[in-house]
Amino acid sequence: MGRIALKDIRKSFGGVEVIHGIDLDVEEGELVVFVGPSGCGKSTLLRLIAGLDRPTSGAIEIDGKDVTRVNAADRGLAMVFQSYALYPHMTVRQNLSFGLENTRMAKTEITARIDDAGRMLEIGELMERRPTQLSGGQRQRVAIGRAIVREPSAFLLDEPLSNLDAELRVTMRAELAQLHDRLKTTMIYVTHDQVEAMTLADRIVVLRKGVIEQVDTPLGLYNTPANLFVAGFIGAPNMNFFETTAQGGHAELPGGLTVKAPGDGKITVGIRPQHLRLADDGEEALEGIVTLVEALGAETVVHARAVDGTGMVTVLSGQPGLHIGEPVRVALDHAQIHLFDADGQRIIPASG
Amino acid sequence: MAAISKSLGTVVTVPLAWLARIIDYPLRWWQIRTGQGGMAAVFLFPNLAIFGVFVIVPLVLNFLYSTTSGTDIFLPDRTFVGLDQYQRLLSCDDYTRRITCREDQFWTAAGNTLAFVIFQVATMVAVSLITALILNRNIAGRGFFRAVFFFPVLLSPVVVGLIWRWILQRQGLLNLIMVNLGMEPEVWLNDRAYAFTATIGVSVWAHMGFYxxxxxxxxxxxxxxxxxxxxxxxxxxxxxxxxxxxxxxxxNLAVVLVLALIKGVQIFDEVYVLTGGGPGTSTLYLTQYIYEVGFASILRNPGLAAAASILMGLVLVVLTLIQLWLSGRKEKAGKR
Structure with a gap:
């Protein structure tokens, strides 16, 4: 239970199409994260799956059954809202039982489910309080509890952690991961935070402007981004990009460093800041002037301007003792470079 | 354009700056002497003065009038009678029979007002709630309908009364339509039940937009x-x-309920224009009774009217206290 398939989903609001034909299969028990910048359509897509909005065209299937025209309540899904959407005038217990009471479920069953959820989420002591008497983290738990008691075939979570402070967010993130591990229920999780996406997801769906840019495992996205957008979106600090021209199997980077590049024409070379290191004397290197040093202790983030004016960021381990205005020479790991063609699509290197 | 607005700005700000400079010194002196509390008094004084002259003084005068008798207007000319006026208003031989009361008109008006308030407030809350629920949906022309329902609130009560009298009178618009549809015309404003219903309907129509x-x-x-x-x-x-x-x-419902109750008890102008309290005394409400006893009848009795208005005021004070209590409770609930 909990297999969700999207088939060429399109959605328009007042003649403006915001979702441009999405195909996606979510496997049973999988935790899939929709990630992308604001306005990419990730929340809209979640609402379409939930049944709160109807797609303009295309089909949504749950466990092989077409539910495109089925009401939200009859899809067997539960949603956790960004604002939690707890009923302010009801106690925690009433919040949890409200949805179950609609289904004419036996009182004893309702109580049992609420007690189970209360134990699992450690909100048992809060049952008689109202949402206004709870902290942000507690409200979040109640919101998740309200989804759990329904025993849905899949959970839909819309930026569930975005209203928490940074510390609590990390804790709740770990708890959500554990919860998924225990329940083994399909979850679709929307976030704009790539760290949340990377740490929680079995698979990540990167969305931009209503289209899927790439679907892959977190490490798959990190290691083989399909295009410039994904390469730039996943990983912090952002990947360095150098626009250059390939000729005769090679491309030259600012400072004279050459990398292998198939074909001829304009290409973009991408290198993650972590794959750059200070160059040894006489070694081929990228050259630039340091513009900013962020010393974090264990590592140092060095921002520099390459000789052709391109900005580049290097994450160096330790405390290399660089200062603003000094020249810097960095070497790169040739196995870790990413090449993109003029359209921004990944170029598969001809050999290794 | 920029030059014009700049010079306009100068025209406004230069005198203001002068004014500020003139009052700066005394205010500063006052603040140093009295602290923040003194400054608060300075800024509250104008409003308190207006409140005092137009609310507190009339209230006290009204109470003083209620302890006097006679037809004279000026207080010094009047005879002090203590609480006689109240006694006159409230004394009945048999409290189950209105006709045995000394001021049976007062009791009629009070009874009418009570019935009016019960039916009018219930109708008002129900109609406003249903209208609000409909207007809250995504219906076509929502903005237009919101304006339409609010428009009567902007009308003067006298205009409201005149419009509806013109519709409901014997040779009015409603009867014209009914006759044209082949129905018998009705004497809407000369029938006790119709007239009472009309006062409720018209006041709901006039005020529902606000609620x-x-x-x-x-x-x-x-x-x-x-x-x-x-x-x-x-x-x-x-x-x-x-x-x-x-x-x-x-x-919000509690606020609407209490405001509607208060306004309902005070009902006067549109009904006075629409039915004049008739037929007979069937739509005679308290405020009209007070007005007629105090000012309009030949045997005017300002003392009696003042006493009646004090009694009505007590009812309103109770209602207002309920409203304050409700809104205080709401604030407390919000803080939790």
């Missing part, structure tokens, strides 16, 4: 995602209304 607005604001303050959460849970619309909308609208 609808309060309820609409309350409805729009309810977060949309609560409804979406209920939708995900498959909550039937009736249950959504009773368990989510109504409880969350509670504070």
């Amino acid at each position: 609808t607005l309060i309820l609409l604001a309350g409805l729009q303050a309810i977060p949309k995602d609560l409804y979406e959460a209920a939708d995900m849970d498959g909550t039937p619309p009736a249950r959504v209304f009773w368990r989510i909308t109504l409880p969350l609208l509670g504070p």
